[in-house]
Amino acid sequence: MTTTTTPSAKTAPVAQPSASLLERLRVPGAFLLGAVLLIGVAPLALSDFRLNLLAKYLCYAIVAVGVSLAWGRGGLLVLGQGVFFGLGGYAMAMHLKLTDAAATGQTLPDFMQLYGTGDTLPWWWQPFANPLFALAMTVLLPMAVAALLGFFVFRRRVKGAYFAILSQALAAALAIWLVGQQATTGGTNGLTDMRGFFGYDLNDPVNQRMVYFVIAAVLLLLMAAARQLFVSRYGELLVAVRDSEERVRFLGYDPANVKLVAYVVAAGMAGLAGALFVPAVGIISPALIGIVPSIGFVIGAAVGGRASLVGAVLGAIAVAWAQSTLSDAFPAAWTYLQGLLFVLAVGFLPGGLASLASVVRKRRTPTTTTPTPTGGTA
């Protein structure tokens, strides 16, 4: 068992060479189990309605993968992920609205005929009629915005709370801007009533199942990619920047670039999640991307465990599930619970539920010190 070296072991400085087979199969095994549950078991066990809900939660989980990267590993408290989620969602929704309109022989989406000021499509809507352009924009547009803000912010060493507040202000600004442009963005209502999805009818339950499979596959792929990134040299560097930015700078690296990559990749993931959210849920609106939902993206990761990829993803799914089951039945109780979850998880269990086992273990045997990453320094 010692003769076979997996290719990932080479790029993983953290992997112990003497690790047992069981230890080495733990990560791929867990990944396989997750894949079987998501792709194999869930579609058989759940009704169409519940599967659609799960698809929605998985979109939040995709955002959480990025949050785990930027915040958990990089210590960048990203409070504006709603911006990127929204950019991806709107890019997708704009394309779907345009194809819906074209299918019925119209040139303008239905809401523009109601509220619009002119007969012509706004110039910045026009390229989104092209499916390839729209798909590319769902990821590239958020990444470009993140790169622009990140470049200016990180280069001048604006960090910590300042960065968090700026990213949050960006979310507020975008939501307010979208509300203000009623004629071209649908205003408060956002973009709704998508009927077709690249030639398929979205109201057909079979196609909704396909959308679920796409979302589940994207989540699994991104988790695998993030895992590779975490164990790579870059992943080590990112953690180093989080824990001691100055030392990394003295070693000759530029922490600004390291942080920028994490922020931009996380933004791209959020954009992709937003794009997948639109066909699954059928709406994108300012209420889904403002300050409150933006912090909501962080809550799941914080509760599950920001530094642990699986913890962040499961936390996002669990919190989204709890929200939709509890908020309808007991709206008041849910808000208290949400606040309490946040206070307890962040205040008293900074590693999230993922660290519960190691915290308990540490309590029992006080000699072993397993530092729980807090990611609160950068």
Added chain:
Amino acid sequence: MTVILNQSFTGISIGAVLLLIALGLTLTFGQMGVINMAHGEFIMAGAYTTYVLQKSISGAGVSLLVALPLAFLVAGAMGALLEWLLIRRLYTRPLDTLLVTWGVSLMLQQLARDIFGAPNVQTRAPDLLTGNISVGGITFANNRLFILGLALLCVLGLTLILRLTPLGRRIRAVVQNRDLAEVSGIATERVDRTTFFIGSGLAGVAGVALTLVGPIGPTMGTNYIVDAFLVVVVGGVAQLKGSVITAFALGVLQSVLEYSTTVSVAKVVVLVAIVAFLQWRPQGLYTLRTRSLA
């Protein structure tokens, strides 16, 4: 010309509101590095204090005068309680205070909803503060003038406390060098709690002022908190003059932009201006000189 002057006055009055809100934040953020997202809910507490007082005291003017000190005490007590319960455990993790206090703010909003109901409520302004004064073609709304005066009074009071009293000296010592202050025999924990009391109390006063310009509701704090934080970021921590200049500058910029474009575009442009400004001064307008690398 009168349009410009009128718009500038609107800007200054927006700035005065921002200043009132940001003043307490500067204190808590500056001294302790605590990012208190529940600050907006302390504002709400001050506003609801005014509302409750008006129910029991008939005269609007009297109730407003009573509300100012009472709101200070109510919000201040809430702040001190929050500091004692949660924040003092988190001084080594400043970013996490943001998230924890956000959780607290969610709960406080819901509490307000349960006690006072979800719809917004309204208070009556005293007759004296409902009219306008016209000077040379420029119209000054009385309530806006009152808020401006209140904001300046708060700045003056806070400056005097920080400059002249023993408490102020201790606060400044802790801001400048916490460890040195500690070994010099200053009870930094008690200073922290007092600072938090004052900072949160100022939020309560801001809440009383806000009842004069808008409705009172469970989410009123959220509407102001991001703008107030931007004031602190641009102004630089730990210096009142930074907040004063920034609050008025942002207020005027916002109001001029709103006049020439739309509210939503103005928000975006202000944000871009702030990011551009931070290229020039990453630590804000005024900063404490330190030897730290960061």
